[in-house]
Amino acid sequence: MRTRDVGKEQLVKEQAVKMLVAEGFEGFSVNKLAKACGISVATLYIYYKDKDDLISSIAIEYAKKMSNTILKGFDPELPFEEGLRVQWRNRYKYMMDNPTEMLLFEQLRSSPFHEKVFTSITDDFKDVMEKFMKNAVAKGEVNKMPLEAYWSVAYAPLYSLVRFHNEGRSIGGKPFVISDKLIWQTFDLVVKALKP
């Protein structure tokens, strides 16, 4: 019986994400991945049934990792501003540390894998996030509003800033580099906007 080579497994996953981002789901193949990793195609097929299974298994694993990172040190019972600050810190760190994975998730959003991958994490994750918002409303820390309106104010600004940073330019092509100062300045505005 063969033993699992954890280092190799990790290499396969990282290489797969890189190739998926560079070549898209159509251009990606198990054969190319095997070559890039210096392993046999057969080995990959031992672990994954087919191309779709490989893509969704790896994406689910990374989605779980993202959700765990974002929930680290977070408690939906935290006071609103403190909880949101932890969320911003975790999400900001995750996005800055894992730009390739973020690109993969963006691709997934518009792909047939979307449902399979995101339903795998959303149960826990969505529950915690909704509970946090509901607690904040119940405690009178935030006005009652539709979840989508809440999200668009609470988190979307952070994602915009990181997107500007990743693209290297902001409105009208102006060169842009993110800074902690700017992040927390924006955060203060968000908190102000959501408070009753």
Add this chain to the structure above:
Amino acid sequence: MESTKNIFVFKTNIHTLNDKLIVKEILGNHHQIEEWSVDLQDCDKVLRVVTPALTVNNIIELINESGYECRELE
């Protein structure tokens, strides 16, 4: 990921969904086959079989019986 001891992979000429349905007649009803799949998107049309008892040659014979060719992927 499951244990690797009873999984075999083959390069095949199972090209289309119709081919796959023909192979299914034999593999799908075999009591020694726990799981099987063909990656039609791959250029090698890789067949993957999970079995507690069958050997590589047993599987090749089954595929040949269905009218297709396969050889074990190294």
